[in-house]
Amino acid sequence: MTVTPTLTETRTHGRAENPTEDPAENRAEVQAKIGIRDVGKVFRIRGADRPFTAVDGVDLDVRDGEFLTLVGPSGCGKSTLLDLIAGLTAPTTGRILIDGRAVTGPGLDRGIVFQQYALFPWRTALANIEFGLEAKAVPKKERRERARHYLDLVGLTGFEHRYPHELSGGMRQRVAIARSLAFDPDVLLMDEPFAALDAQTRESLQEELLRIWEKTSKTIVFITHGIDEAVYLGQRVAVMTSRPGRIKKVIDIEFDSREGDLRADPRFGAYRHEIWTLLRDEVAAAQEQERTIG
Amino acid sequence: MADTLAVPGGSGARTLAAGDPEEAAGAATGTGPPGPAPASTRGDAPTADDRATNFFRVAAGTRFPALARPALLLRRTAALALLAALWEVLPRIGVVDRVFAPPLSEVLVAWYDLLVGGQLVEHFQASLIRSLSGFALAIALTIPLGLAIGWYRPVADFLSPVLELFRNTSAVALLPVFILIFGLGEPSKIIFVFYACAWPILLNTISGVRTVEPLLVKSARSMGLGPFRLFQKVILPAAVPTVFTGIRLAGAYSILVLLFAEMVGAKAGLGYLIQDAQFSFRIPDMYAGIITISVLGLLFNLLLVTVERRFSTWRTTS
Numbered sequence: 072m073t074v075t076p077t078l079t080e081t082r083t084h085g086r087a088e089n090p091t092e093d094p095a096e097n098r099a100e101v102q103a104k105i106g107i108r109d110v111g112k113v114f115r116i117r118g119a120d121r122p123f124t125a126v127d128g129v130d131l132d133v134r135d136g137e138f139l140t141l142v143g144p145s146g147c148g149k150s151t152l153l154d155l156i157a158g159l160t161a162p163t164t165g166r167i168l169i170d171g172r173a174v175t176g177p178g179l180d181r182g183i184v185f186q187q188y189a190l191f192p193w194r195t196a197l198a199n200i201e202f203g204l205e206a207k208a209v210p211k212k213e214r215r216e217r218a219r220h221y222l223d224l225v226g227l228t229g230f231e232h233r234y235p236h237e238l239s240g241g242m243r244q245r246v247a248i249a250r251s252l253a254f255d256p257d258v259l260l261m262d263e264p265f266a267a268l269d270a271q272t273r274e275s276l277q278e279e280l281l282r283i284w285e286k287t288s289k290t291i292v293f294i295t296h297g298i299d300e301a302v303y304l305g306q307r308v309a310v311m312t313s314r315p316g317r318i319k320k321v322i323d324i325e326f327d328s329r330e331g332d333l334r335a336d337p338r339f340g341a342y343r344h345e346i347w348t349l350l351r352d353e354v355a356a357a358q359e360q361e362r363t364i365g
Numbered sequence: 366m367a368d369t370l371a372v373p374g375g376s377g378a379r380t381l382a383a384g385d386p387e388e389a390a391g392a393a394t395g396t397g398p399p400g401p402a403p404a405s406t407r408g409d410a411p412t413a414d415d416r417a418t419n420f421f422r423v424a425a426g427t428r429f430p431a432l433a434r435p436a437l438l439l440r441r442t443a444a445l446a447l448l449a450a451l452w453e454v455l456p457r458i459g460v461v462d463r464v465f466a467p468p469l470s471e472v473l474v475a476w477y478d479l480l481v482g483g484q485l486v487e488h489f490q491a492s493l494i495r496s497l498s499g500f501a502l503a504i505a506l507t508i509p510l511g512l513a514i515g516w517y518r519p520v521a522d523f524l525s526p527v528l529e530l531f532r533n534t535s536a537v538a539l540l541p542v543f544i545l546i547f548g549l550g551e552p553s554k555i556i557f558v559f560y561a562c563a564w565p566i567l568l569n570t571i572s573g574v575r576t577v578e579p580l581l582v583k584s585a586r587s588m589g590l591g592p593f594r595l596f597q598k599v600i601l602p603a604a605v606p607t608v609f610t611g612i613r614l615a616g617a618y619s620i621l622v623l624l625f626a627e628m629v630g631a632k633a634g635l636g637y638l639i640q641d642a643q644f645s646f647r648i649p650d651m652y653a654g655i656i657t658i659s660v661l662g663l664l665f666n667l668l669l670v671t672v673e674r675r676f677s678t679w680r681t682t683s
């Protein structure tokens with residue numbers, strides 16, 4: 072089964088639901104679902120005399136309905152970039168655009184999935200999924216129905232009334248994904264969501280995420296430190312440099328077919344090696360930085 | 366006391382720790398590691414196993430394996446029975462002086478006489494009203510205050526030196542001041558109880574608000590929640606268990622300190638009964654008073670633990 076035809080189909084569908092009213096001169100920007108334009112983020116650190124540049128001069132366009140994975144050495148600013156797209160922090164320089172409009176703060180057009188799940192422990196699975204819908208002021212009955220629908224979608228039917236501590240790590244992450252999907256954002260931002268899971272759980276969640284993506288036509292930005300994961304999931308893989316992070320290269324991942332064991336495909340190995348080579352120097356540089364600057 | 370009853374392998378030391386001001390302070394100020402600190406006074410230890418076993422033990426609400434309960438009950442009762450037997454036998458065989466420690470049966474007879482005579486009810490009522498008044502007043506006034514202090518960082522920064530100072534001033538040290546200002550009557554005792562109860566509740570509430578998992582706040586903010594809704598939907602529910610830890614500590618204090626106040630100057634109350642019985646050498650009456658106060662403390666704590674459980678079923682040690 073090829074991914075692209077499904078995509079084009081669903082993408083058109085997505086467009087129809089969210090018509091953009093941008094003037095004609097903004098056409099170039101409307102092309103991208105997420106536009107990251109020369110974005111820099113500087114943190115002022117208490118006690119330190121120099122400001123700290125986390126990311127600098129990041130330029131990246133994410134297409135509507137695209138699955139983009141982002142890899143980079145630890146501490147290069149991947150999470151910072153995700154926070155910026157989410158609107159949780161404001162860029163020091165540059166602009167972030169969603170559908171051509173500058174991001175001014177968080178909103179329900181974007182959903183985040185964190186590595187540590189971030190479920191509300193006092194809420195059951197169902198109530199967690201309803202959280203975003205409450206924020207959206209969806210009526211109670213509809214909220215319930217939608218939450219159930221997304222719980223089914225992530226394969227947790229029957230676990231409605233479990234509290235997070237009564238669920239395994241993989242189940243918790245499923246709930247977190249369902250929570251983000253439930254308020255129907257266009258964009259799903261995922262920060263190493265499967266990093267804390269065991270290999271088997273991770274693989275099954277990867278497959279399910281692809282299935283959900285194909286079904287819902289979301290635009291997904293997925294951070295990972297796993298090269299395999301990046302190649303397996305992404306239509307494109309963006310590789311970041313060590314701190315201050317910028318985009319080093321964006322690699323198109325193309326397989327003839329996604330059927331069968333993708334990881335056994337010779338091209339999988341080739342992509343894997345290419346990214347590994349790109350990252351090797353950056354990881355070395357990052358480690359050098361940690362030794363000298365701290 | 367009540368929590369140890371429910372905790373397999375729990376020891377008396379835990380119960381003592383729950384009433385220990387030092388531990389209360391540690392739980393409350395957040396100077397210790399945030400989060401797990403209040404957990405040490407929580408007393409719902411079975412949840413410690415949850416992480417290990419939750420994958421298998423999925424049925425919600427079964428906090429204890431069904432079979433463990435009767436066995437546990439038996440073990441607890443056995444210890445109590447042994448204590449009662451020793452109390453009965455040791456004075457009789459002369460190991461302890463039965464003038465100072467009369468056999469349990471004599472104490473129980475004295476207790477029954479006090480009950481039938483109506484004195485016990487009178488003293489019990491006097492104590493209970495004072496305790497509950499101070500305790501309720503502390504809950505009503507300090508929870509909102511604690512929420513405000515915890516939520517508004519500038520307020521917290523402004524008040525924290527004063528709070529530190531008062532936190533380290535023992536309520537007992539201030540009793541003479543209360544008596545000086547409010548006289549020997551009811552107000553001074555209620556305010557004394559209120560003062561002792563206010564600190565654990567206040568400090569735990571502040572810590573509960575301030576130690577809310579930042580990731581949860583971030584997650585809620587990412588879903589577009591403004592400050593008010595964030596407080597209502599995340600901060601408040603997240604703080605509930607920590608607040609309850611404070612309430613439970615305060616419950617224990619309300620009885621402990623009242624007893625002291627009643628021994629210093631009162632004409633009614635269980636503290637007065639114990640003190641008066643000792644002065645007039647009615648030793649069995651003295652022990653009857655002590656048993657009553659223990660049982661009262663036990664029941665009160667049991668009640669609070671039950672309420673706490675209801676509100677914190679979701680809480681884990683993580």
Ligand SMILES: Nc1ncnc2c1ncn2[C@@H]1O[C@H](COP(=O)(O)OP(=O)(O)O)[C@@H](O)[C@H]1O
Binds near residue numbers: 148
């Ligand atoms: N709020 C902040 N204040 C100061 N420094 C920060 C803050 N957030 C992130 N950083 C720093 O910015 C750098 C990039 O962090 P992050 O985006 O989390 O990296 P990554 O997710 O790629 O591992 C790190 O060195 C981190 O310490």
Ligand SMILES: [Mg+2]
Binds near residue numbers: 149150151262
């Ligand atoms: Mg990160």
